[in-house]
Amino acid sequence: MSGGVDSSVAAARLVEAGHEVIGLSMQLYDQREGNAAAFGRCCSLDDLHDARRVAAALGIPHYVLNLERPFQETVVANFAREYAAGRTPIPCSHCNSELKFATLVNRAAGFDAGTVATGHYARIRVDEGGRRHLHRGLDADKDQSYFLFALTQEQLSRAAFPVGDWTKAEVRAYARARSLPVADKPDSQEICFVPDGDYARVVESKLGAAPPGGAITDTSGRVLGRHDGIHRFTVGQRKGLRLSSTEPLYVLAIQPETATLVVGSRSDLERMDCEVRQVNWIAGTPPDGSITAAVQIRHRHPPGAATITPIGHDRVRVVFDAPQIAVTPGQAAVFYDGDEVLGGGWID
Amino acid sequence: MRIYFDHNATTPLHPAALEATTRALRETFGNASSVHTFGQQAKAVLDEARARVAALIGAEPAEVVFTAGGTEADNFAIRGAAEALESRGRRHVVTSQIEHEAILNTCRALERRGWRVTWVPPTQAGVVEPDAVAAALDDETAIVSIMHANNETGVVQPIAAIAEAAHRVGALMHTDAVQSAGKIPVDVRELGVDLLSVSAHKIGGPKGAGALWIRRGVRIAPILTGGRHERNRRAGTENVPAIAGFGVAAEIARTGLPEHAVQVSALRDRLERGVLAAVSGAHVNGEGAPRVPNTSNISFDRVEAESLLIGLDLEGIAVSTGSACSSGTLEPSHVLRAMRLPQGRTQSAIRFSLGTTNTEAEVDRLLAVLPRLVEKLRSLTRVPAAR
Numbered sequence: 001m002s003g004g005v006d007s008s009v010a011a012a013r014l015v016e017a018g019h020e021v022i023g024l025s026m027q028l029y030d031q032r033e034g035n036a037a038a039f040g041r042c043c044s045l046d047d048l049h050d051a052r053r054v055a056a057a058l059g060i061p062h063y064v065l066n067l068e069r070p071f072q073e074t075v076v077a078n079f080a081r082e083y084a085a086g087r088t089p090i091p092c093s094h095c096n097s098e099l100k101f102a103t104l105v106n107r108a109a110g111f112d113a114g115t116v117a118t119g120h121y122a123r124i125r126v127d128e129g130g131r132r133h134l135h136r137g138l139d140a141d142k143d144q145s146y147f148l149f150a151l152t153q154e155q156l157s158r159a160a161f162p163v164g165d166w167t168k169a170e171v172r173a174y175a176r177a178r179s180l181p182v183a184d185k186p187d188s189q190e191i192c193f194v195p196d197g198d199y200a201r202v203v204e205s206k207l208g209a210a211p212p213g214g215a216i217t218d219t220s221g222r223v224l225g226r227h228d229g230i231h232r233f234t235v236g237q238r239k240g241l242r243l244s245s246t247e248p249l250y251v252l253a254i255q256p257e258t259a260t261l262v263v264g265s266r267s268d269l270e271r272m273d274c275e276v277r278q279v280n281w282i283a284g285t286p287p288d289g290s291i292t293a294a295v296q297i298r299h300r301h302p303p304g305a306a307t308i309t310p311i312g313h314d315r316v317r318v319v320f321d322a323p324q325i326a327v328t329p330g331q332a333a334v335f336y337d338g339d340e341v342l343g344g345g346w347i348d
Numbered sequence: 349m350r351i352y353f354d355h356n357a358t359t360p361l362h363p364a365a366l367e368a369t370t371r372a373l374r375e376t377f378g379n380a381s382s383v384h385t386f387g388q389q390a391k392a393v394l395d396e397a398r399a400r401v402a403a404l405i406g407a408e409p410a411e412v413v414f415t416a417g418g419t420e421a422d423n424f425a426i427r428g429a430a431e432a433l434e435s436r437g438r439r440h441v442v443t444s445q446i447e448h449e450a451i452l453n454t455c456r457a458l459e460r461r462g463w464r465v466t467w468v469p470p471t472q473a474g475v476v477e478p479d480a481v482a483a484a485l486d487d488e489t490a491i492v493s494i495m496h497a498n499n500e501t502g503v504v505q506p507i508a509a510i511a512e513a514a515h516r517v518g519a520l521m522h523t524d525a526v527q528s529a530g531k532i533p534v535d536v537r538e539l540g541v542d543l544l545s546v547s548a549h550k551i552g553g554p555k556g557a558g559a560l561w562i563r564r565g566v567r568i569a570p571i572l573t574g575g576r577h578e579r580n581r582r583a584g585t586e587n588v589p590a591i592a593g594f595g596v597a598a599e600i601a602r603t604g605l606p607e608h609a610v611q612v613s614a615l616r617d618r619l620e621r622g623v624l625a626a627v628s629g630a631h632v633n634g635e636g637a638p639r640v641p642n643t644s645n646i647s648f649d650r651v652e653a654e655s656l657l658i659g660l661d662l663e664g665i666a667v668s669t670g671s672a673c674s675s676g677t678l679e680p681s682h683v684l685r686a687m688r689l690p691q692g693r694t695q696s697a698i699r700f701s702l703g704t705t706n707t708e709a710e711v712d713r714l715l716a717v718l719p720r721l722v723e724k725l726r727s728l729t730r731v732p733a734a735r
Contacts, residue, residue: 022662061659065654066679106728107652109728110658110659110728111655111658111659111725
C-alpha cells in the first residue's frame, strides 16, 4: 500500500471479496526529519500516513516494512551502475521483480500471506493447465504490464492485481463511493527516489563521484563539443548537448569506455533491430524458434511488429518490420501477443 | 484476547487513576492559580498528587514540578541546567550512548549551540560504569545525565556512584527514572542526584503528565516562560485531571511495589526461561547486569525482528523492538549497537516488557506461539527473482 488510490482500492476490493488482508507499505529510503528534500511523492511520510488511514478505514492491520537496505542494494545500485555504463535503466521493473515480488513476498509468507496484491494495472489469467498468463491492464492508458515482464511463473502465482480489470476512472469512482481518504489524490509520476527528476545527482551520490565528461562526436568520429558526463544523457535526447548546428542533433549512442556521445540527425536514430539480454519468458520456457510479436521498447511506446529469434539461452535478436526511433540500451523490450505479455528483456 | 507485553512503551490506565482523572475532568475544572473556591479545589487536587508523586521517589512535595511528561522533564533538566550554568563557564555535558532520545536529542541541540558533549559507551552488558563517566568529567562539566533504568534492556545503572563522581567536579547530576519508577525502589536521597524525571503513563497513569524533581537549593532556568505556575518553574495552566491520575498511579505504584516486583519478575523469569528453553539461538541482551523486573530483551539468531514483531501482532501479542522511527518502521536499536552487539543480534532483538495485569496464561500463550513463528521465519527461503 503506497498510499495512492490504486493500491488502496486494490486492498479495498480484496477486503470486500472476503479475503483476510494485511496492509504492508515499504519504506525504501531514510525519511527522518531533516531529510525532507530527499524524498518525493511516492512512499513519502505523507504517503505512509495515507496508507495507514486507508487501512484503518478498511479495518485491516497495517505495517510499514523497512526495506531500505535491499532497495539500495538492488534497485538504486543497479540504477547508478546502468547510467554509468551508458544505459538508461527502468528502476520500477527491478523494484517489481526483485523487491515487491521477491523480498516482500518472502516477508509476507512469514505472516502466512500466500499472495501479494498490488495496485498495478495488469491482469493475470490462469489457464486450464495452471499456467499463469500476464495481460495488459484493461485501461490502456494506465497499463503497467511493461514493468512486470520479468516476473516468473512462481512470482505470478503469488501475485494479484485487483484493479487490473478496471479503468482509472472506475478505481476513483469506487474509492469515492467508499469515502476512501485518497480517492482524489493525484497520481504519482516520477521515479519515487528521484522526486525532483535530477537523475544525475542520484547517480553521482550513489557512485560517490561524478562520472567524467568526454567528447561529443558525429558518426564519423569528428569532435563537435564536450559534455559533463554520460549519465546525463539517454539515446534520443536533444537537450543539454549545447551544440550549434543547422539541424537538430540527437544522442545516437553512448560509449562508456571512452565517455563519448555520438550524435546525429533524427533519421540516424532509426533502428531496424536490437539484441535483448536476460530475457524472461512468462510461460517459463523460450519458444522453439523464431516468433513474431509486437515489441514495446519503452513505456508508452506503441509496439512495433517484429521477429524475435532466440540466440542463446536468455538472449534474443529482435528485427522490426519498420524502423524504430531511439532503441535505448537499458530500457526493456517487452514482447506482446495482442494484450498478452509473452516475455521481455533488457535492450543491449 | 490481545496480549500486551509492551509496558515500557506505555501502560494501561489503572482503574483508580482513570477514576481520579475523570472525577477531576467532571468536577475540578478550576484553574489552580485562581483565588476563588474553584481554584482552591484544583490546587488541592494538585497538592495531593504532588505529595503522592514525591512519596514515590522519596522527595519533598515542594521539590516536584509537574510537566507534560517525561520528555519535557528531560528537556527541562538539561536545557534548564545548561542555561543556569552557562554563564559560569561550564559548557560540557556528560551523558551515555544508551539514553532515551529525549536526552540524546536535547544534548545534540546543546552541541549545536557550541557545547561539548561526551557520550559515554556502556559495557557489553549495557552498564554505564562510574569509572567511565568519571574519566569524562572535568571542571567545565555542567551536567551529568545518566538514565536510571534503560528502556530497551531494563539494565539498572549505578546512579549513586556516578552522582558522587559528578559532584566531585561540581556538576549537577540528572537521572531519567521514567523506566525505573514503580518497578524498583527509587529514592532521590539514596541515588544522590539533583534532578530526576518521571512520567505518569509508564506507571498506570494517563498520558500528558510527568514531573521533574529538583533538589531543594538547586536552581535551574525554566524552559517554558509565562505565568507563575509551579512556583515560577514551569509556566502553563496545570493539567489537573492528568496530574490527579498521576498522583493516584504513583500512590498505587509505591504501596504495591514490593508485591508487584515479585509478581512481575516471576512472570518475566517464566517468559525468559521458557523462551530460552524452547527456541535455539536465543540470547538475552543485558544478561548478567542488574535489571528491572519486568523487561526482557531477547535476540533470535537468523530472524528479522521486524517480521517477528508483525507475526506476533497478527497472533494478538504486542511486543516491541529497537526504536520506532518517524514512519513507524524499525531500525536497529541504538542501545544494542552501543553495547557493541553484532549486527545479527541488534537486528533480531525483541523487547518483552511486562506489567502487573499480565498473567501466567498470557506468558504461556506466547511460549506456545513464539517457537513455531521463529522456526517459520528461519525456514523461509527467498523467492527466486528472474533477474
